[in-house]
Amino acid sequence: MTASLLITSWRDHLLNGRRRSEHTIRAYVATAERLAAFLQDHRGGAVDRALLVSLEPADLRAFLAARRGDGIGNASAARELSAVRNFLQFVAGEGGTIPRLKGPRVKRGVPRPISPDEAVALAGDVADQARAPWIGARDWAVLLLLYGAGLRIGEAMGLTGAVLPLGETLSVTGKRNKTRIVPLLPQVRQAIDDYVALCPHALAKDQPLFRGARGGPLSPALIRRVVQRSRGRLGLSDRTTPHALRHSFATHLLGRGADLRALQELLGHASLSSTQIYTAVDAAHLMDVYRNAHPRA
Structure with a gap:
């Protein structure tokens, strides 16, 4: 199955199976699409299920490095990695394994109240x-x-x-x-x-x-x-x-x-x-x- 079809199936799963918000789904799908586009150049071929389940931690590090090059910070990188893990776990299926990669440390901001x-x-x-x-x-x-x-x-x-x-x-x-x-x-x-x-x-x-x-x-x-x-x-x-x-x-x-x-x-x-x-x-x-x-x- 192609990456495009997998992303569509994942989107339906998030919407109907997980009941995620529309905002979360849009952000997650955009990340999966960026990952697929990156892998096409990085691996030099079509992106399908076989390729996605064969990914190594080095592939994900390379993806995050590319996103860093786009100017994203630690918090955005952590969200990207979370979305990628979710997508790859869906592709791998129940019991499947995905690459283990430690996310960037994010300093938690303090909300600023008004009087x-x-x-x-x-x-x-x-x-x-x-x-x-x-x-x-x-x-x-x-x-x-x-x-x-x-x-x-x-x-x-x-x-x-x-x-x-x-x-x-x-x-x-x-x-x-x-x-x-x-x-x-x-x-x-x-x-x-x-x-x-x-x-x-x-x-x-x-x-x-x-x-x-x-x-x-x-x-x-x-x-x-x-x-x-x-x-x-x-x-x-x-x-x-x-x-x-x-x-x-x-x-x-x-x-x-x-x-x-x-x-x-x-x-x-x-x-x-x-x-x-x-x-x-x-x-x-x-x-x-x-x-x-x-x-x-």
Whole structure:
């Protein structure tokens, strides 16, 4: 079987068998296609299943070296290697072996939260700049969901009319189709109710809750774009993104004494280690306070 057919089969497997997100699938498929193109020149022949199962660690090192030549860093190289391993394991089949290669060391970055005042100011500015009242109410509701409930932007966009009428909690489907329950602050519920009351489009139970101007599903890219414009007007850091609102939600809860396990559930993290990164955020904040306030700092 040719590499092209194998990549197509792998894509279907990721979509239907593993239920990976569209973003992850696009990135993985692009990596597999880059690997196939590289091997065609590197090995000097057609790339098929026989060639792929015969690869050695040296072949993968050469591929990563070529990608380094394209200018990617350690984090991107690690993601490329992860995608390649996944693809080759699919090609090799159950029980098959793939080349063992240690990935590059990646220094884990610390999320940069924004203050509660900045989060509210950002959401308010975005809403004020909207071209119609219902669009302003929509954007305000979306951004309050990210900050007030810790949702990922894709999770907010995945909500449907079935969540209405709202209660004190919300069922959210996150990564790998995992469902969790998150509490809704009264302010967040009110923001969504205000949007629903103003929205000119019918919000059927099987249709997206948040709609674009013409009634289609609201694009995450649009929210990212309006946030980018707003942070420029407000003089906020380039790190102020929709996802930064989720980081801020986690950091502020932790700073108020939230338990790590409870925070893990609220964020929908599969591993506690993913949540523990926020302890570094809180420690960094304390150090900033110390340096700014202590007379001997």
